[in-house]
Amino acid sequence: MNTPSTVLITGGTGTTGSRIATLLRGQTTLRIATRKPSSGEHVRFDWANPATHGPALTGVGRIYLVAPVGVADPAPLVRPFLAAAVRAGVRRVVLLSSSAIDEGAPGLGALHRMVRTALPEWAVLRPSWFMQNFLGEHPVAAGIRTSGEIVTATGEGRVAFVDAADIAAVAARALLDPTPHNAAHVITGPEALSYADAAAVITESSGRRVRHRSVSTAELTTRLIAAGIPAEFAAILAGLDADIQRGADERVTSTVQSVTGRRPRSFAEFARVLAPP
Numbered sequence: 522m523n524t525p526s527t528v529l530i531t532g533g534t535g536t537t538g539s540r541i542a543t544l545l546r547g548q549t550t551l552r553i554a555t556r557k558p559s560s561g562e563h564v565r566f567d568w569a570n571p572a573t574h575g576p577a578l579t580g581v582g583r584i585y586l587v588a589p590v591g592v593a594d595p596a597p598l599v600r601p602f603l604a605a606a607v608r609a610g611v612r613r614v615v616l617l618s619s620s621a622i623d624e625g626a627p628g629l630g631a632l633h634r635m636v637r638t639a640l641p642e643w644a645v646l647r648p649s650w651f652m653q654n655f656l657g658e659h660p661v662a663a664g665i666r667t668s669g670e671i672v673t674a675t676g677e678g679r680v681a682f683v684d685a686a687d688i689a690a691v692a693a694r695a696l697l698d699p700t701p702h703n704a705a706h707v708i709t710g711p712e713a714l715s716y717a718d719a720a721a722v723i724t725e726s727s728g729r730r731v732r733h734r735s736v737s738t739a740e741l742t743t744r745l746i747a748a749g750i751p752a753e754f755a756a757i758l759a760g761l762d763a764d765i766q767r768g769a770d771e772r773v774t775s776t777v778q779s780v781t782g783r784r785p786r787s788f789a790e791f792a793r794v795l796a797p798p
């Protein structure tokens with residue numbers, strides 16, 4: 522296989538982007554976009570500063586696209602970036618979206634059509650909710666840490682949680698495969714679990730009791746705003762929980778197996794690596 526041209530990984534220091542960089546390193550030339558470059562592989566890139574976009578795109582052939590995070594309507598920032606990418610000779614874009622967001626939906630949904638019409642080679646990744654939300658700074662993880670409680674507005678709705686490593690594996694194929702995927706991939710873990718199920722798995726593997734409490738979407742919105750999330754985005758996030766409650770995210774797909782040739786990691790396998798309290 523020919524070595525593909527330079528791959529620009531936006532969100533390259535984040536949950537999926539950093540894992541994609543690890544998978545691609547050595548197979549192609551990488552350029553990792555970050556607001557705080559600290560190595561030769563890094564390039565300064567800030568969605569809010571268009572002056573950083575052109576230099577980041579020079580010599581790039583393929584892009585992993587993580588839209589500005591926490592921005593309710595990213596289209597006005599992403600549209601000119603894609604136009605500049607086309608002018609710079611980029612042929613392929615792999616967009617990170619979400620299984621919860623259909624093409625044309627407000628926010629990220631507006632970007633699906635944009636990427637598949639702007640460039641000849643594309644893929645839209647639509648992962649389910651990340652298992653990594655149970656780690657780090659995410660409100661789910663923070664709740665477990667501080668009170669042993671996961672607070673959502675999902676009721677008994679189930680989610681086919683997916684490991685970010687499996688998303689990265691699909692992304693790596695979509696970026697490197699000689700034949701462009703030109704498809705939207707709904708990426709899930711192997712089973713759908715409610716947050717109460719997930720809490721039970723964590724309790725079992727950590728030995729510390731973790732429980733789930735479901736609240737109204739209005740209460741969740743208030744809690745997210747109190748945690749520092751902008752009001753408009755907090756309302757969107759709470760609305761996604763309401764979708765989960767309605768069963769919108771319980772679908773399980775075979776994408777990880779069919780694209781990467783191996784099965785996705787289960788939540789129980791993931792929970793084994795969660796640090797004990």
Ligand SMILES: NC(=O)c1ccc[n+]([C@@H]2O[C@H](COP(=O)([O-])OP(=O)(O)OC[C@H]3O[C@@H](n4cnc5c(N)ncnc54)[C@H](OP(=O)(O)O)[C@@H]3O)[C@@H](O)[C@H]2O)c1
Binds near residue numbers: 532534537568648
């Ligand atoms: N969490 C979930 O369950 C879930 C499920 C489905 C879809 N998603 C989608 O996943 C996306 C987030 O991806 P992720 O989890 O891989 O990333 P992440 O861990 O949230 O990291 C965010 C990345 O964006 C970069 N970034 C933040 N602000 C930026 C700015 N102004 N300009 C340029 N870069 C900026 C950060 O880089 P620096 O700080 O280094 O600049 C960092 O690499 C969101 O669009 C979300 O909708 C999430």
